[in-house]
Amino acid sequence: MLWRLLHVMMALGVIATADVLIAQDQEVKSPGVNATRAFGYLNDICDIGPRISGSGGMKKQQEVIINHFKELGATITEQEFDAPHPLSGQPVRLKNLIVSWHPEKKERILLCCHYDTRPFPDQDRRNPRGRFIGANDGASGVALFMEMGHHMNDLDLSYGVDMVFFDGEELVFRRGDKYFLGSEHFATQYRDNKPDHTYKFGVLVDMIAGKPLRLYYERNSLKYAPKVTQSVWMAAEKVGNRAFIKRARHEVLDDHIPLNEIADIPTTDLIDFDYQYWHTTGDAPRNCSSRSLQSVAEVLLYWIQATPGLK
Numbered sequence: 064m065l066w067r068l069l070h071v072m073m074a075l076g077v078i079a080t081a082d083v084l085i086a087q088d089q090e091v092k093s094p095g096v097n098a099t100r101a102f103g104y105l106n107d108i109c110d111i112g113p114r115i116s117g118s119g120g121m122k123k124q125q126e127v128i129i130n131h132f133k134e135l136g137a138t139i140t141e142q143e144f145d146a147p148h149p150l151s152g153q154p155v156r157l158k159n160l161i162v163s164w165h166p167e168k169k170e171r172i173l174l175c176c177h178y179d180t181r182p183f184p185d186q187d188r189r190n191p192r193g194r195f196i197g198a199n200d201g202a203s204g205v206a207l208f209m210e211m212g213h214h215m216n217d218l219d220l221s222y223g224v225d226m227v228f229f230d231g232e233e234l235v236f237r238r239g240d241k242y243f244l245g246s247e248h249f250a251t252q253y254r255d256n257k258p259d260h261t262y263k264f265g266v267l268v269d270m271i272a273g274k275p276l277r278l279y280y281e282r283n284s285l286k287y288a289p290k291v292t293q294s295v296w297m298a299a300e301k302v303g304n305r306a307f308i309k310r311a312r313h314e315v316l317d318d319h320i321p322l323n324e325i326a327d328i329p330t331t332d333l334i335d336f337d338y339q340y341w342h343t344t345g346d347a348p349r350n351c352s353s354r355s356l357q358s359v360a361e362v363l364l365y366w367i368q369a370t371p372g373l374k
């Protein structure tokens with residue numbers, strides 16, 4: 064399967080050399096990512112407890128994120144909308160948070176994650192109605208961006224960067240409930256009410272703090288955004304990160320689908336779908352790693368500087 068895919072991609076000319084996809088090393092700074100501080104953020108977010116869309120926990124998390132990025136000098140936009148609660152049908156107020164760096168730049172990179180947590184750990188064999196705090200599935204992306212925020216103003220970037228936190232990724236109680244509420248809203252707004260900036264490409268992160276961390280090419284990302292996907296894995300190679308494995312493994316439906324399909328933003332998904340505590344009560348800080356968070360931050364900080372090669 065992999066080989067067939069590679070053949071197709073080669074025939075389409077989408078496999079290019081590293082130099083075409085990412086810029087030369089000397090243009091790229093390597094800021095000192097602080098693993099302990101990053102993990103502290105993951106702990107802080109988990110200490111809030113469950114952060115289900117529309118809940119008090121989510122509200123608290125929003126305050127933490129907004130205060131954090133305001134202090135670091137980012138511009139924050141709140142994108143609010145209502146969606147029907149899957150059980151009651153009553154409207155739930157959802158909120159995507161958009162944290163912008165270099166807001167004056169019209170060509171932008173989208174970095175995104177979801178920040179709501181699933182209502183229940185339904186993959187937990189012993190306790191599927193237990194308490195779910197989503198350390199990897201939820202808090203890891205938030206912590207990653209909170210740490211990256213410390214370095215954003217020091218970088219000389221060709222593109223502006225928006226870090227977008229999607230709400231309602233998994234306000235899911237039963238089979239058939241709708242996923243990706245926040246990313247779908249964001250993508251639809253972008254398509255229908257075109258802002259005066261353009262997102263050139265995007266990276267979605269989901270479950271990037273596990274130990275061990277393994278990030279394979281995700282198949283839908285290869286299909287929709289092959290260059291972006293390969294450029295991120297090349298950036299990982301450049302910084303010596305071995306968690307990024309240049310092989311396709313899982314095919315995942317995630318927030319990158321509406322971004323690619325509705326908004327037409329070529330977006331890749333960094334997701335460790337082999338995380339053994341996925342949707343269980345074990346998805347807790349003890350089963351996450353500061354080193355994983357640090358390593359992904361290093362790759363993305365490299366990548367956002369090196370992306371001119373994608374033009």
Ligand SMILES: [Zn+2]
Pocket residue numbers: 181200233342
């Ligand atoms: Zn999940």
